[in-house]
Amino acid sequence: MNLPLVDPAAPLDEDDRARYARQLALPGIGDAGQRRLAAARVLVIGAGGLGTPVLAALAAAGVGVIGVVDDDVVEVSNLHRQLLHGTADVGRQKTTSARDALHRINPGVVVHEHRMRLAAVNVDDILTGYDLVVDGSDNFDTRYLVADAAERLGLPCVWGAVLGYAGQVSVFWPPYGPGYRDLHPDTPGDAATCATGGVLGMVCHAIGAVMAAEAVKIITGAGRTLLGQLLMFDALDATWRTFALSPDPDRPAADATQLDASPAVPVVLPSVLARELAGGEGPVVIDVREPTETDGSLSGALRIPLGSLTASPHLAALATTTPVVTVCASGVRAARAGALLAARGFRDVRSLVGAVGAVASAHPPEDV
Missing domain, CATH: 3.40.50.720 (NAD(P)-binding Rossmann-like Domain)
Incomplete structure (x- = not known):
């Protein structure tokens, strides 16, 4: 399957x-x-x-x-x-x-x-x-x-x-x-x-x-x-x-x-991101889906479609030291977006594994 x-x-x-x-x-x-x-x-x-x-x-x-x-x-x-x-x-x-x-x-x-x-x-x-x-x-x-x-x-x-x-x-x-x-x-x-x-x-x-x-x-x-x-x-x-x-x-x-210019970035699970956001000082979330994709939107996330990511004034306003997590509908576009940001000098970038909708329904893991 x-x-x-x-x-x-x-x-x-x-x-x-x-x-x-x-x-x-x-x-x-x-x-x-x-x-x-x-x-x-x-x-x-x-x-x-x-x-x-x-x-x-x-x-x-x-x-x-x-x-x-x-x-x-x-x-x-x-x-x-x-x-x-x-x-x-x-x-x-x-x-x-x-x-x-x-x-x-x-x-x-x-x-x-x-x-x-x-x-x-x-x-x-x-x-x-x-x-x-x-x-x-x-x-x-x-x-x-x-x-x-x-x-x-x-x-x-x-x-x-x-x-x-x-x-x-x-x-x-x-x-x-x-x-x-x-x-x-x-x-x-x-x-x-x-x-x-x-x-x-x-x-x-x-x-x-x-x-x-x-x-x-x-x-x-x-x-x-x-x-x-x-x-x-x-x-x-x-x-x-x-x-x-x-x-x-x-x-x-x-x-x-060219791979060196567009490096892979670390990933983050929905449950881990849910915990970070619940703490009140989580990373900046950039949702790279298109405007018509509305399932599972996260409150406070920047909505910048992948095709216009690098030209966005919202991105230009962020310091390259800002922790950022990219999200999308499946994780594929988020990974590409994370690589683009890393190639442009962002030092703390991760991409979400799976759909952004999974974050809202995730149970944050217990601290150990």
Whole structure:
């Protein structure tokens, strides 16, 4: 069983119940799972052969915030496999074409366009603020860039690749399982691309559908994910095969030089934080959830969404010696926020393990 990634959003209204009726009936999703999808923030890398089926599926499923990264325009040669784009979209920015298509599918989804090419100088800033990244990029440089950034930030990464009649899918999430570099330590030599080797459009759709399903499972906690497994599809043989994938114990952490700039921070249990706050002189609590996430709010906490944390005037007003605890809905964003603060010189930073709502209901431990 897979633990859900985010806390549920606000209760569903009648329009939501009508739209997602068949999904609400599924064991493992139901009301709570659908609300988790609504609360989730998913970044999709690429609005091409893999990204477009992923984007369409996530929007239709009710993911609340979807980011799409692509710096390209729609070309005629894209149309046989990139189903969000049509002939009338040729020449348009892919992110804009995708955004308009997603709003036709589900007007309630929020779409953030990141019309740029990922690079070492911007990748961490773009990924920060999302709960999950789905990598549908088509080149090894971007795959390593995304995988390393996701590992630094503690983000689960759903990855897929296609070529010819075949495709692959996996989930990477160190330290809970293997990372992309455990599968490909280095760029394969003389690697073919879809431009040189071709690709069957339907392979993109099949692999994209599996990638979207993995994202939904991670968000809701339904089923078992492909973490630690590599799923391979061969359309010519009509076969799906799964192989075990293990972390390499000798592999260094992703981009160790950048890890030093974003160090891990100590953690604190809900019961311990509850005791510190009850004492009246506890740490400053920074809640890095979005304004729409209201479950389990702590009185007196600073509310600064993760994406705007480092630019916040509230943060600028704090001395770097101030004891700080970062909190969120699951602990994932809190850990990333703590690392950002530590990298900016804060000396006494911890992140909360688990959901902020657990603090209010925790019984402070007895002194020993």
